[in-house]
Amino acid sequence: MRPKLVVGNWKMNGSRANNASLLAGIVDGLGKGKGKAQAAVCVPAPYLQQCADTLAGSELAWGAQDVSVHASGAYTGEVAASMLTDFGCRYVIVGHSERRAYHGETDQQVAQKALAALNAGLTPIVCVGETLDQREAGQTNVVVNKQLSAVLELLDGDAATRIVVAYEPVWAIGTGKTATPAMAQEVHAELRSQLRARSLEAGEKVAILYGGSMKPDNAAELMAQADIDGGLIGGAALKAADFLAIIDAAKAAA
C-alpha cells in the first residue's frame, strides 16, 4: 500500500506574518489525531528560508512550485534545483497547468524540469490534466498520457519510480467544480497503467495525487479510490483547519 501524501500548493499567496501562523497551525495539528499521512507545502521561493527555519525537524516537508531546466548560469529570474535543495526542499511542482497556460511550458520543458529536480535529489510533482474542451472532445486520456510520456521518456533506469504525479483537471482548479471520485479514479487508473507499462516498480511505487477543488468535504471520498494516493491542494491549503482536515481524510483512507 502506498503512503498517502497531501501537498499544499500556496501558489502566489502569503506574507511572512501569515505564513508564520499558517505553518504553526499545520505543524501543531499534524501531531494530533490517529493514522499516518505525509504532508508538505510548496511555497513561493522567497519563503523557502522561512520554511527551513520553522519546519526543520517537524513532520511537514516543504518544496517549491517551479524549477529551472538549467543547473546554473545566465538565466535571470530562474531558480536552480540545487538552490532548492540548499533550502531543504524535498519537493518541487513541475508542469502545473498555470505554468503551462501562462508561461507556455511545453511537455518537453516539463520533462526537463522533472529531470533537473531528480538530478538534484528532489522529488518532482509532475502535474498533468486536460482542459474542459479536451474532456468534452473525449481526449482526456490522450492528453494526460502524452504529458506523462514526455517525462517518462526522459528518465533513465529507476528514476521513474522517484516521481510523484498529480492529476489536475484544468476545469476543476479553483472553480469549485471537482471531478467526481469515479471520474478521477478512471484517469488515475489510466496513469497507473502507463506507469506500470514503464516498470512494475513504477506502477507500484509512484503516488498519484488528485488536485482541483479538493476540500474537507470531498477529500475522503476522493482518497478512498484505489489509485488516488493523496491530494495537491490549492485554496484549501491556505487555512490550517481545512488543510488539516484533508490530511485527516488521507490518514483515514491510508
Ligand SMILES: O=C[C@H](O)COP(=O)(O)O
Ligand atoms: O495545485 C493545486 C491545484 O491547482 C488545485 O487548486 P484548488 O485546490 O484551488 O482548486
